[in-house]
Amino acid sequence: MEYDVYSVRKDFPMLNQQIYGRPLVYLDNGATAQKPLSVIECINNFHTSKNSTIHRGIHFFSEQATEEFENARKTVQQFIHAEKSSEVIFTSGTTGSINGLAWSFGERFISPGDEIIISEMEHHSNIVPWQMLCERKGAVLKIIPFNDDGTLEINKLDTLITVKTRLISVMHISNTLGTINPIRAIIARAHANDIPVVIDGAQSVQHTGIDVQKLDCDFFVFSGHKIYGPTGIGILYAKEKWLHELPPFQGGGEMVNVVSFQKTTYNEPPVKFEAGTPNYIGAIGLAEALKYLTKTGLSGIAKHENALLEYGSQKLSELDFITLYGQAPDKSSILSFNLKDVHHYDAGMIIDKMGIAVRTGTHCAQPVMQHYGISGTIRASLGMYNTQEEIDTLISAVKKVRDMFA
Amino acid sequence: MEYDVYSVRKDFPMLNQQIYGRPLVYLDNGATAQKPLSVIECINNFHTSKNSTIHRGIHFFSEQATEEFENARKTVQQFIHAEKSSEVIFTSGTTGSINGLAWSFGERFISPGDEIIISEMEHHSNIVPWQMLCERKGAVLKIIPFNDDGTLEINKLDTLITVKTRLISVMHISNTLGTINPIRAIIARAHANDIPVVIDGAQSVQHTGIDVQKLDCDFFVFSGHKIYGPTGIGILYAKEKWLHELPPFQGGGEMVNVVSFQKTTYNEPPVKFEAGTPNYIGAIGLAEALKYLTKTGLSGIAKHENALLEYGSQKLSELDFITLYGQAPDKSSILSFNLKDVHHYDAGMIIDKMGIAVRTGTHCAQPVMQHYGISGTIRASLGMYNTQEEIDTLISAVKKVRDMFA
């Protein structure tokens, strides 16, 4: 079946907005995605006719909620092709997943002098937790640099990996450059040295099918709100063997088995890692979003988004006053650029007034900005519901900016 | 104005349910509360016509969302009477708040041999994080015991406090016993020794007005979902002076000021403590719930709930086969009991079939069960919308259980 973006758009009530008297052009999907009606209604419906906390309750609604929550876990499992649903841990988001993991992995496996490798293009959420860990444990953070076109200098990896390397954490797709990183190669090289790998999938899982078993990554993290689901929910996938080795990162709620002041024992994973009342409504809403994506067809979405990206890149590159950041051959969904001699902030103010939602600034990736010696970019990030006409609107807005500030 | 529980009930669609052909009697409010229509619609409305991430965005919807998010912070501030809105940190829930705080406080202030005091009646979420901290730092956890009637042995506090005491963390209202603890006295005694105090308000903020300035507590935590708001959102209130002293508990997102691989500096509080995309929809929904409570009138709610509690206690104590746990003179909203010679689980199964949602088991407070040498209790926990007739239904169900198992 052909992918029909106009019929997809009808599923997203938020897109049907006017702003400053113009139809909203939402190109800020990298920050957060809009929610399809099925997700909105699922949450609504849960609130009005199903709400109850999960776990230990034995009354009807508690049991029903527990079942929906555990089914949500299975839906996530299937979506990312995990081997077992117990490998899927619900967290508060990508940032929550990485921080929890950094804490837990750090307590168990990181000693002074140990090394952790990340890349120069990471989002702050995949930098700062590791910096905090390294500072706490006296470990060393090492950086895979990237080339000006936005590709990782992957050949440097061999010299970065030493006998002291304990973990590699890299993003799958860059939120500023759109680069699709060669994570299979990275994982293979890491595993050849017995080093586990964390993949930050915050910008990939909504654009491309994920098979954590084929990837063979040890950990995979993403956020609900960027994949057309609710806020306050995220995923930490961990290969089963890690679930037993890692200590819990939070205490309380149902994550315990026996609590006494002398000794507390923990529950089995995944519950071991889900202290307190989880965001069960968020989890159920996220599962609904994943079902929507599956139903709509991941490959159709990817094809549509890739065509849009190509169209947008083409149109932008025709403008001689534009610098485009991120020109990797393997690229996804992100158009990051600046106008010559125009501050991204000035540009953003005007683009906004044309009814277009783009993001300006560092996109929580200051090292990328430092790489190019700039203070920020204008970023248009594409989603499944964006159209060619919307790219055209963006292009005219960019021209208008040029006219105003030239 | 008289408090009219029947008109309040109309605001909660979830209450209008049938279960096993009987009208739902929802008495599991201690676990989670139902949401008023205004909260449900606020979330719905945000999803359909306002959704965008907050902070750095300069486009219309991002700015509007940022403003609503910051207004939500102010609503929380006003609700708990904090001095400044920057003292209000959004977290994922009570458990998230305590874990974050335990981590942060522990890093900064806890050394081997130091002591932390909690009580014997705490929820696991206010036990395990401190146990984990004590284990990590070689500190010692000390326990304020309680009397069989459910009151704290507060006179023991003086001997528990030593020069090594660094922190006291106690619950305001017990989720198993209903005891309203004398937190003012505890705070006064702690402060006389320069010891900061954390108040777990998970079971109090929805039942009684909170004024953190009058209480003079250093930290106050609670969950959104127990105060008629959304899941996945909670509050950590911290007195301003702590905000500057404590290190952030998570890294990433907007909580940074400058990120480079050499040195990362943190943003001002509260943002310093809110790494990643916060659950901004949860925060806005929580604010809506607080507005609903304020509009309905906290004192009317408290009066109604207290009358119900008294009625329920009276009715239960008339049954000679019932043991009621928690008979403190100062009590709120919780009826915890067992039937003589009947397992709470058997009772719960039958009570459920009568359309009544109660919780059975340890209520995440195993030490309380250990105190009484029992494996659990049946807990009916009251909310603003419960009625005397519902208590009567519970009483008949309890009698039915007696008839079946006697």
Next chain:
Amino acid sequence: MKNINEIQQEISEEFELYDDWMDKYNYLIELSKDLPVIDTKLKVNDNLISGCQSRVWLHADYEAGLIHFTADSDSIITKGIIALLIRILSGRNPEEVMNADLFFIDRIGLRQNLSPTRSNGLLSMIKQMKLYALAYHAKSKGS
């Protein structure tokens, strides 16, 4: 002796007599009284099954190629359920237990009407019984 499926069929028919849930529970309470109760000295933590809301102790004996289960629980309804499981699975050889397809759970509506939490407990019980069978099976092969 009837085979596993015949007994399951029999149980399903017994439960069909009751259309009211209270009556089904009353019947489980009745059944709980017939449970071959575990020797008190076997009611130790090692025999506790985790994952149940009530405490369940399960013990297995292996004699002349057949497994005999005894059990206890502090919950009467749980005891009733275990009584059903034992009626079906006790006195069988390891292969039979290992391969048993316990369709009676769906038939009598245990899964929907006893809770998933309870079902989880139930699943833990069944898993433990099958684990015993597996162990004795391996042992008999080994010898």
Next chain:
Amino acid sequence: MKNINEIQQEISEEFELYDDWMDKYNYLIELSKDLPVIDTKLKVNDNLISGCQSRVWLHADYEAGLIHFTADSDSIITKGIIALLIRILSGRNPEEVMNADLFFIDRIGLRQNLSPTRSNGLLSMIKQMKLYALAYHAKSKGS
């Protein structure tokens, strides 16, 4: 010289000439060109105002009882806004700056139509200007 409120009134009237937002922005761009630009050697981190989306440097001189502001920004629109602030507040004595009620922000719609994020930056700028005033005020009292 007109007083602070008179100048704010004047600015409000100027902006009322434009009903289209693009025109208001174009006017801000115009204004940015008149900004009394800070000495390059004063464009240092110490003079950076935090909390703005673009970089803003602000410097104050105190001479004969009056404060003179110079500033710069890498954003043109921000420069336009600073130009307005300087037109209102520069060349005043510390008390005037400290006590200024900047109603022009609401009048010209800066608060709603430039962003709250931007307004935050704006508030940071105003705060910084008032802090300078406070400092010079204390100094003059002290001497």
